[in-house]
Amino acid sequence: MRFVSWNVNGIRACVTKGFKESFDSLDADILAIQESKMQKDQLILETPGYHQYWNYAVRKGYSGTAVFTKKEPVNVINGMGIERHDQEGRVITLDMGDYYFITVYVPNSQNELKRLDYRMDWEDCFREYLLGLKKEKPVIVCGDLNVAHKEIDLKNPASNHQNPGFTDDEREKFSTLLEAGFVDTFRYKYPDLEGAYSWWSYRFNSRARNAGWRIDYFVVSDDIKDKIVDAKIHSDIMGSDHCPIELELDI
Numbered sequence: 001m002r003f004v005s006w007n008v009n010g011i012r013a014c015v016t017k018g019f020k021e022s023f024d025s026l027d028a029d030i031l032a033i034q035e036s037k038m039q040k041d042q043l044i045l046e047t048p049g050y051h052q053y054w055n056y057a058v059r060k061g062y063s064g065t066a067v068f069t070k071k072e073p074v075n076v077i078n079g080m081g082i083e084r085h086d087q088e089g090r091v092i093t094l095d096m097g098d099y100y101f102i103t104v105y106v107p108n109s110q111n112e113l114k115r116l117d118y119r120m121d122w123e124d125c126f127r128e129y130l131l132g133l134k135k136e137k138p139v140i141v142c143g144d145l146n147v148a149h150k151e152i153d154l155k156n157p158a159s160n161h162q163n164p165g166f167t168d169d170e171r172e173k174f175s176t177l178l179e180a181g182f183v184d185t186f187r188y189k190y191p192d193l194e195g196a197y198s199w200w201s202y203r204f205n206s207r208a209r210n211a212g213w214r215i216d217y218f219v220v221s222d223d224i225k226d227k228i229v230d231a232k233i234h235s236d237i238m239g240s241d242h243c244p245i246e247l248e249l250d251i
Contacts, residue, residue, distance in 0.1 A: 001249050004028035005103065005142035005216060007199070007242035010037040011066070015045065017239035023047065026234070026244060029070050030094070032103035034144045036064035055079070057089040064089040065103050065143070071096065080129045085122055093133070099224070099251060100133045104143040109164040116169060123173040131180060139221040140249070141182070144199075144242065146215055149174045149184065152194055153214040165215060177219070185218040185247050186231040196233055199242045207241075218247035227251050 004026050008014040011033060023031065031050075039056050050068040055078040057063040073094040079086030094101040104126065109116040133139050147170040151157035160166045178184060190196065197212025206212060218231060229248040237243050 001029045001251050002027070003101070003140065003142060003218065003247045003249065004031040004244050005034070005144075005218065005246075006031070006244040007034040007105070007144040007216060007240060009035050009240040009242060011045070012038055012043050014239045015043070019239055020045075022237050022239060022244065023068075026237075026246070028068075028246070030101055031068045032092075032101075032142050033066045033068075034064075034103065034105035036066050036089075037061050038064060053092055053094070055089040055092045058087045062088065063105055065092050065105055067092050067094060067101070067103050069094060069096075069101075073097075073101075080125060082125055085125055091126070091129075099138040099140060100136075102130070102133075102139065102141045102143075104141060104145070106144060106146045108146050109167065109170065111164070113164060113167065116164075116167065120169060120173065123170075123177075127173075127177050127180060130177075130182070134181060134221045134223075138224045138251070139182075140224075140247070141219045142217065142245070142247070144215060145174065145217050145219075147171060147174050148213045148215055149187075152192070153197075155195075155197070155211040155213070165213065181222045182219045183222050183225045183228075185220055185225075185228050186214070186233070186245070188225060188228055189231045197235070198233055198245055202241055210235075216242055216245045218245060220247075220249070224249070224251060 054066045075095040077093040148154040198216035200207035200212040227250045232246040234244040
């Protein structure tokens with residue numbers, strides 16, 4: 001099975017920059033997007049052979065997620081069932097029968113870390129949500145987790161320390177998730193690979209210089225880590241300030 005995740009930073013903009021061509025070439029069994037930035041009926045996206053599921057933020061032009069899957073799920077759940085966290089369209093869970101597939105767009109801590117406290121609460125709730133699912137069957141989580149876990153995961157760790165996405169608090173929350181029984185699939189396959197990033201600022205010609213961050217992940221429950229075949233970062237695919245990432249899993 002081939003899974004793909006991509007923060008498109010506005011699906012309506014991304015479709016004018018080759019999204020459909022990239023979607024077709026990736027040919028994933030399940031493809032998830034984050035930061036769709038749209039409301040229902042603002043875009044009709046034709047994806048023959050795929051079922052589409054969307055979760056929209058209450059606030060217009062903000063956040064949002066979607067999943068495109070060849071196989072119809074048993075059930076689809078939007079959000080975590082926690083009202084204070086379910087207004088921004090950040091989580092979609094697909095019950096695929098043998099496993100759960102979740103796409104997530106983790107809140108950004110924002111400038112001056114003004115949303116860090118909210119982010120910490122969100123992280124704890126999301127981890128508990130995943131642990132509840134894990135008790136039932138294997139879990140595959142993908143999305144923009146808005147954190148570079150280790151120094152190897154961004155180009156300039158020293159100058160970015162305590163900036164949003166590389167605070168000690170955010171990194172510790174990701175460590176706590178892994179310690180709770182989950183695996184960062186890319187580092188499982190490539191523990192020492194440097195220069196592997198999934199997001200680049202639009203400023204300072206960052207992408208051309210590969211001055212990036214790895215903040216997009218596939219994380220799986222540790223009961224299926226032996227089924228990880230490969231993990232990829234499609235840095236050659238344009239259309240957003242993020243690139244698609246891929247997980248191949250023998251499931």
